[in-house]
Amino acid sequence: MRTEIAQRPPDAEAPERASTLPALVLDSLEMGAVALDRERKVVYANRRIEELLGVEPGALLSLPGNRVFPGADARWLKGAARESRDFHIETGERDLTLRGESVPMRDEDGEFAGSVVIAEAISETEDGEFQKKIDRLVSLGELSAYVAHEIRNPLTGIRTTVQFVASKLKPRDPRREDLDDVIQELDRIEQIITGLLMFARPPQARSQACDLHQVVERTLDLLDLQLRDSKVNVHRELADELPLVIADPDLLQQVLLNLCLNAIQAMPEGGDLTLTTGVRRYRTRRSLVDVSIADTGVGIPKELMEKIFDPFFTTRSMGTGLGLPISVQIVRDAGGVITARNNPGGGATMRVSLPVPAEPPGKPEE
Numbered sequence: 001m002r003t004e005i006a007q008r009p010p011d012a013e014a015p016e017r018a019s020t021l022p023a024l025v026l027d028s029l030e031m032g033a034v035a036l037d038r039e040r041k042v043v044y045a046n047r048r049i050e051e052l053l054g055v056e057p058g059a060l061l062s063l064p065g066n067r068v069f070p071g072a073d074a075r076w077l078k079g080a081a082r083e084s085r086d087f088h089i090e091t092g093e094r095d096l097t098l099r100g101e102s103v104p105m106r107d108e109d110g111e112f113a114g115s116v117v118i119a120e121a122i123s124e125t126e127d128g129e130f131q132k133k134i135d136r137l138v139s140l141g142e143l144s145a146y147v148a149h150e151i152r153n154p155l156t157g158i159r160t161t162v163q164f165v166a167s168k169l170k171p172r173d174p175r176r177e178d179l180d181d182v183i184q185e186l187d188r189i190e191q192i193i194t195g196l197l198m199f200a201r202p203p204q205a206r207s208q209a210c211d212l213h214q215v216v217e218r219t220l221d222l223l224d225l226q227l228r229d230s231k232v233n234v235h236r237e238l239a240d241e242l243p244l245v246i247a248d249p250d251l252l253q254q255v256l257l258n259l260c261l262n263a264i265q266a267m268p269e270g271g272d273l274t275l276t277t278g279v280r281r282y283r284t285r286r287s288l289v290d291v292s293i294a295d296t297g298v299g300i301p302k303e304l305m306e307k308i309f310d311p312f313f314t315t316r317s318m319g320t321g322l323g324l325p326i327s328v329q330i331v332r333d334a335g336g337v338i339t340a341r342n343n344p345g346g347g348a349t350m351r352v353s354l355p356v357p358a359e360p361p362g363k364p365e366e
């Protein structure tokens with residue numbers, strides 16, 4: 001269900017709110033809190049719930065409770081059901097699952113005065129699970145890196161020998177073709193091993209203040225030929241001003257390259273690739289800089305949404321399935337996240353979000 005509540009433009013500053021102690025306490029909570037009156041209309045919403053839903057401060061006030069928590073019945077909203085429920089909400093930017101619990105509010109005489117709904121985004125809680133999975137995969141990756149390393153040396157030897165034997169054959173010898181096939185397959189193994197090593201032992205990030213617009217442009221330069229060959233039109237929807245982020249620009253370029261390549265590969269007949277940048281400003285937590293890569297390709301089947309970030313998961317015959325996990329790791333090391341979603345009109349959007357440093361860093365060195 002889609003929230004039909006006014007969305008806040010991504011870079012709009014929130015107006016001042018009440019700063020009484022109870023309001024400050026409620027606004028500091030990591031959980032969303034919404035108070036409803038006897039008629040189940042919103043009389044208070046804390047900052048966290050507004051942030052989760054991406055709405056303007058005050059936008060929830062006086063809305064019926066079941067507009068904020070779609071499908072909630074009166075009994076639950078009044079706090080009589082005493083059980084937690086999940087609500088799937090499409091905000092302007094992402095699908096969100098809120099897990100809420102409702103408790104009745106009573107006045108001094110013990111009379112029912114309304115209710116309070118406490119809600120948190122379970123997709124974000126589950127992020128912890130995702131981290132555990134990544135940790136497990138990292139140790140698995142370490143083992144794989146060892147094996148990959150051990151394979152690489154003999155592989156180089158085999159390739160050199162095959163090349164040597166091929167060079168001894170006459171130019172028209174049909175066995176040359178067979179040996180070329182062998183070399184091609186060896187190159188593919190080498191490519192997988194390179195990816196595996198990158199995943200298991202990513203290069204040490206050389207973090208610095210970096211301008212994401214520069215990284216975007218460099219990535220698009222690298223892809224120039226490929227974009228033209230594959231009939232993909234590039235659109236830039238870049239923010240006028242983007243705060244610098246602290247990260248390794250070369251590694252970020254690798255991330256954008258992986259995401260753009262995936263987007264291009266998802267559009268075998270050509271299409272539109274749109275790179276969008278923006279800032280999401282929050283008062284209670286770090287602001288975020290976003291770079292989104294949207295395509296008009298085949299999209300990601302719902303049942304594969306979770307799997308695409310798994311190492312070696314690929315639907316492409318020549319894919320290694322390491323592009324996304326490597327990218328997730330690089331972005332995570334810089335304190336950010338990558339999220340995936342399908343576009344309503346077809347195709348997918350991958351969004352890289354990185355935190356804006358508390359202190360504005362100096363300009364990057366050219």
Ligand SMILES: Nc1ncnc2c1ncn2[C@@H]1O[C@H](COP(=O)(O)OP(=O)(O)OP(=O)(O)O)[C@@H](O)[C@H]1O
Nearest residue numbers: 262263266299308314315316319320321322323324
């Ligand atoms: N923009 C997209 N649209 C549709 N599917 C996508 C998109 N990006 C990723 N995927 C899916 O996620 C899978 C995993 O992507 P990932 O980049 O990790 O590996 P790959 O592209 O298959 O191989 P590699 O990047 O190692 O060459 C892809 O095979 C594809 O099924």
Ligand SMILES: [Mg+2]
Nearest residue numbers: 258262323324
């Ligand atoms: Mg890829």
